[in-house]
Amino acid sequence: MLMYFQIILFLTGMYMFVMNRKHLLLMLLSLEYLVVVLFLNLFFYLSMLENDYFFSMIFLTMSVCESVLGLSVLIIMVRVHGNDYIMTFSNLW
Numbered sequence: 001m002l003m004y005f006q007i008i009l010f011l012t013g014m015y016m017f018v019m020n021r022k023h024l025l026l027m028l029l030s031l032e033y034l035v036v037v038l039f040l041n042l043f044f045y046l047s048m049l050e051n052d053y054f055f056s057m058i059f060l061t062m063s064v065c066e067s068v069l070g071l072s073v074l075i076i077m078v079r080v081h082g083n084d085y086i087m088t089f090s091n092l093w
């Protein structure tokens with residue numbers, strides 16, 4: 001039952017990522033949701049194996065670095081262009 005719940009959480013995160021492709025902030029929020037769901041999956045998997053949780057700390061460190069980079073890109077885009085609408089930038093696509 002827990003595996004189905006985790007799959008549903010991941011699929012809803014992917015759906016929200018695909019549906020909010022116009023705003024960078026909403027895309028970043030849905031990516032962070034996906035990272036949290038993946039962390040929970042990793043934590044439950046490591047707890048079932050009774051293995052070391054050191055890899056989960058590495059995963060959290062990399063996810064924090066990813067979120068900081070995304071936030072810095074968002075700040076640069078808002079300062080340069082004035083909004084976070086992705087589809088209005090001709091230089092990005």
